[in-house]
Amino acid sequence: MKVLLVDDSASVRASFGDMLDAVPGVDVIGHAEDVAGAVSLIEQCKPDLIVLDVELRHGGHGLQVLNWVMHTRPELSVIVLSNFTWHAMRSKLLAAGAMAYFDKADEFFQARDWIAARAAGTPVHAQVREF
Amino acid sequence: MTSRSVLVGMMVAMLGGVAALIGLGLHSSHQLRDDMADLDHVRDASAKVRSVSAALLDVVTSQRGYLLTSDGRYLDRYRHGTQRLDQQLDALSAAVALSPDESDAMQAFKTLTEKKRQELDRSIAVAEAQGLAPAMTAIGSDKDHVPLDDIRESLERVDGLIAASQARRQADRSASVQRQERTLLALTAGLAVLCAALFVMFRRQAALHARLLSAESALRDQLEQRMVERTAELRATAERLAVSESRLRGIFDCASDGILTTDAAQVIVEANPAAARMFRCSVADLIGLPLDRLIPAPHRAMHRQQVEAFGASGAGSRPMGGRAPGRVVTALRADGEEFPIDASISCSEVSGRRLYTVIHRDITDQRRAVAALRSSEQLLAATFSASGIPMAQMDPATTRFVAVNDALCRLSGYTSSELLTMGPDDLNHPDDRLDAEKVGALLRDGAPYREHKRIVRKDGAVVWVQVSGSVVRDADGRAVRLVGLLQDITDQREAERTLRASEARLGFLVRLNDRLRDLQDPQTIAYEAACLLGEFVAAERVGYSEDGGDGQTITVARNYTRDVPGIEGHYRYDDYGRQLLSDLRAGHTVVRPDIPQDPTLSEDEKAAHAKLQLGATVNVPLLRDAELDAVFFVHSAAPRQWTAAEVSLIEDVALRIRADISRARAQAATSAARAKLEAALGSMSDSVMLSDPEGRFVEFNDAFVSFHRFGTRAECSSALARYADLFDVWAADGSPVPFEQWAVPRALRGEAASSVEYRLRRRDSDQSWVGSFSFAPIRAEDGRILGAVVTGRDVTELKNTQEQLARSHATLQHLFANLQGAQEDERKRIARELHDDLQQSLAAIRMDAVAAGERMAKGRRDIEPLLARIDRLSGAAIDSTRRIVNDLRPEMLEELGLVPALEAMCAEFAQTWSIDCRLEVSGAEMPKLRDSPVLSVGLYRMAQEALNNVAKHARASTVRIQLECDHSGLVTLRVTDNGVGMPARETRNPASFGLLGMSERVRMLGGHLRIEAQAGQGTVIEALLPIAGASPTDASSQTAGPALALTATDRPSNVSVRDVLGRPLQSVIDALDGNVAVLDSSGIIRFVNRAWTEFAARHGNPELKGCGPGVSYLDVCRRSTAAEPLSGSALQGLQAVLAGQAESFVAEYPCQSPEAEGWFRMHAGSIIGGWLIVSHVGIHRPDGREAPAGAGGGGNVD
Secondary structure, eight states: OEEEEEOSOHHHHHHHHHHHHTSTTOEEEEEESSHHHHHHHHHHHOOSEEEEOSBOGGGOBHHHHHHHHHHHOTTSEEEEEESOOOHHHHHHHHHHTOSEEEETTTOHHHHHHHHHHHHTTOOOOOOOOOO | OHHHHHHHHHHHHHHHHHHHHHHHHHHHHHHHHHHHHHHHHHHHHHHHHHHHHHHHHHHHHHHHHHHHHOOHHHHHHHHHHHHHHHHHHHHHHHSOOSSHHHHHHHHHHHHHHHHHHHHHHHHHHHHHHHOHHHHHHHHHHOTTOOOHHHHHHHHHHHHHHHHHHHHHHHHHHHHHHHHHHHHHHHHOTHHHHHHHHHHHHHHHTTTOHHHHHHHHHHHHHHHHHHHHHHHHHHHHHHHHHHHOHHHHHHHHHHOSSEEEEEOTTOBEEEEOHHHHHHTTSOHHHHTTOBGGGGSOHHHHHHHHHHHHHHHHHTOSEEETTOSSTTOOEEEEOTTSOEEEEEEEEEEEEETTEEEEEEEEEEOHHHHHHHHHHHHHHHHHHHHHHHOSSOEEEEOTTTOOEEEEOHHHHHHHOOOHHHHTTOOHHHHBOGGGOOOHHHHHHHHHHOOOEEEEEEEEOTTSOEEEEEEEEEEEEOTTSOEEEEEEEEEEOHHHHHHHHHHHHHHHHHHHHHHHHHHHHTOOOHHHHHHHHHHHHHHHHTOSEEEEEEEOSSSSEEEEOSOEESSSOOOOEEEEGGGGOHHHHHHHHTTOOEEESOSTTOTTSOHHHHHHHHHTTOSEEEEEEEEETTEEEEEEEEEESSOOOOOHHHHHHHHHHHHHHHHHHHHHHHHHHHHHHHHHHHHHHHHOSSEEEEEOTTSBEEEEOHHHHHHTTOSSGGGSOSBHHHHHHHEEEEETTSOBOOGGGSHHHHHHTTOOEEEEEEEEEETTTOOEEEEEEEEEEEEOTTSOEEEEEEEEEEOHHHHHHHHHHHHHHHHHHHHHHHHHHHHHHHHHHHHHIIIIIIIHHHHHHHHHHHHHHHHHHTTOOTTHHHHHHHHHHHHHHHHHHHHHHHHHSOHHHHHHOHHHHHHHHHHHHHHHHOOEEEEEEEOTTGGGGGGOHHHHHHHHHHHHHHHHHIIIIIOOSEEEEEEEEOTTSEEEEEEEEOSOOOOHHHHHOTTGGGHHHHHHHHHHTTOEEEEEEOTTSOEEEEEEEESSSOOHHHHHHHSHHHHHHHHHHHSOTTSOHHHHHHHHHHHHHHHOSSEEEEEOTTSBEEEEOHHHHHHHHHTTOTTOTTTSTTSBHHHHHHHHHTTOTHHHHHHHHHHHHHTTSOSEEEEEEEEEOSSOEEEEEEEEEEOSTTOEEEEEEEEOOTTOOOOOSOOSGGGGGO
């Protein structure tokens, strides 16, 4: 399963990328730090899953990427890994089409497990959308 | 031949007659001249004797005057008189006596006079040396005393001798004159004309005897003069006759007197034309006529006999009609008219024939004149004696009466014979003696003599007379008589005296009026009037005393005195006569002319009077409401007969004093009331003006003057209409206010209002201000409008202050907003840094740590790269933390000081932005900055902000930071770049580019910021700051808002805001007119402003119970929710701000407080550390409803 990491922090991309590399069936095909980079890589590499951050480089916002994906490639899976722990932010992105929302500092294990399960073909539940 | 002989004889006779006439004339002329010389001698001697006598009399008078009075003037007169006497005596010695008797008498008189003079000298010497009394004694015992009577007798003897001599000479002279006259009659027919003229003159002046006498003398003089002239003429004529008969004939023909020559038979043989004219026929008619035909028939026979007798006597010539003087011959004209002639006849023998020559003159006119003269004299004499006007004639030499009339006798009480032995000074009052000088002037020059003097009647009574003097002169101008005319003017004098007294009284009352008019003090009025009256009536003591009110005593205040002590004090009425008090109470003036002899007074009472030195008194009662109120008194030390006029005057003065005291008291009361009013008005800072019903300003205070922008009171017109020309007035809404809507006209129409705002503008100076006016009409009890009162207060300053406060408030708000924006930016930046940098690093570290752990658990060995990355990330995280911390609080600044911190900043800036950045430090006072951390921080922050601006906007390649600190006490921070500069409007808009923060920081530090930035030419930002006085407290009190904000930024939130800022923040919010409270982060009120406190106090909560410091404002809002639903939303808003969910909260709400109704705006804004400022401000709603101040805040809690 081809995974694209979209995060403005190079450290996070490196560390989380290393973490995903250790997961069988997961292939991190690229890193993007802003909206434009993300869209470009999605077009080129056709990933199966996008790990998206909320705040992106150059003022970009993860929602922009998510909306674009939902609009052009609704078959793509998008999960959000963010430092924003606010409930409101979580709800907003899930409502916009993200399959899951994880806290970058506390829930990166769950994020890796969610990706691993998906790669293994295990059906994963989408996080309940809260309104 | 015979006829020729007759003719020759006649001619000779005629020649002889004329020669005789000439001889006669010459003789008469010589004789007359001798007579006149004798007469002159007599007159001279007589005059000299009289002069001596007069001089002696004068000397005697002066001596007596001096001895009686010792008045130096008498002595002067005496000296003068003796000198004159000596001169007169010398003159007398030179006089020629005509007879031995006369000479002896004159000598005797002179001797007596000299003796008398020596006697007088002796008495004067004694008087001068030893005094009057010894002099008098010396006079009495003088053995050489010469009685004046002796001198008088001697004088009379001389006088008699001279008079006799004079009479003799006079008679001789008269005879001589008559002779001359007769001679002249024949030659001077023209004199008749003169006589006629004189007659006219006489008749015209018959009333005046003196003039007549003069005229008579003049006539005589002229006769004499004519005589001399005619004599000379005659002589010349004779000489000419001797030369030529024809010339004689001419003379004969031309003579104005008629000349007839008859033969012995008295038949007229020759007549001249004058004779023919006289007898009104022709010469031819006369020739051959018997002479007696020219005489009326009854006298003809006698006439013929007399002529024949004359011819027989052989006398040369004689007057016709007999020798008696004044005999007149009556002649008969041809027409039968009889007329008087003065005729002379002479007889001469010519060739043995007797010829008579008659020279005659018509004296009809002369006779008439003489008759008239006689009747005039009689008339004058009758007038003199019968006149009712007292008259006297005096001899000028003796100045003794020589004639007096009955009127004078009646006036003087003396008989005529008595008076004729007297002179004027025997009648004159001793003080009104004959003024010798004036008499001299009258005699010498005829100077008018008129005097008012007193004469003493025989019975001793004094009579005032007016004496008019005139002088009668003889032909030579010598004074022969002095005529005195007296007029009794006693009544006139009395009338004048009364008039003078009346004038004096009037003058006194005028003076009194003048003196009292401006006096205010009753005591002074009474005293001044007393002084004036005392001087006027010459009283010893005058005063005004007030009744004691106890029915017994009287209180005497300051009184006028002269030569006696004052009697200020209390006195009992009864001590001064039992009758006194009752008389005074009855309103009667009590007059006591002679207290020592007053029978109504007891001895004790007299003694009481004597103690006060009272000889005579006048006491005038002054009643008020029929009660005795005061007594005006006038005292005389000696008994004095008060005249009715004096008493009346004293009463007038008393009433006058009373009236003036009443006036003064009324004035004093009025002026006191006025002074109070003026003081009250003067003490008011508001302009106050009182107007009468016509709009005239009757009173205004000094504030009125300054309020209307006048310099002085004098500039203020009292006519309202004048102000219409000077002022424009607008209402608060800017609409012009017409004159009739001004405050005064409105008030005069009965309107009343308060706090009406008018804007005033002076047209002349263009000054403009806003006044808050209150006005009301002044009404009488019956409701009539008597005037208006208008007060005005200049509220321009208040308005300006309010506007300034509003602006200041807006600035504060703006600053808060900006500050909050800046603060937010800063927070965002820090948050982003934490989020983007630190948080990500930590997340990555954690991921790596977890991965490493898993790998170790699985026994994998490839954990080293992970550990290495963890190490790197941790390092980056530490760096990041430091940077953030440093941004928040420049630790290097605190630890190392400003210069190293700036160096580090420069280095970092250069590295970060690749812009060449250099720091230049100069000045010796740099260490001082260490003592002022606030200043250091300020400078550091300004440098930081300036560099930020350069990095963001300047596009510069180099930037230079200069820090100068010298002895001037100023530190300069200058940041210069070479970038693009700024558009001009940006420098004017300091809110942009972070300049606002910089300028506020500079202001806070008491410094000055200068920005030079022109587009394309780089930017210079220069801050000049004082090294001293940059304490936050001082700065904050200057510009409170910014100080609050910026210091809050400098100080982290863990420092108590109140500790640092309490006082300045308090002063800031106190200046705001809204109600302001500062809450801490938990919503507890920490402090409130003055308006808040006052508002609470107005609503009965001066202790701020339930709404003051220490109370939770959230609780306040919760409690209010029940009464005011809107409080709920306020509560929510406040909570949101407190929770940091909102920076500020604004709500507008209506308020119905007891004192105001309107809308308020509540504003809550965070400041620092979670603290809040809550304000409630009255607002204008867009719908136009007004909101007066005072509502909201803590007050509406209760």
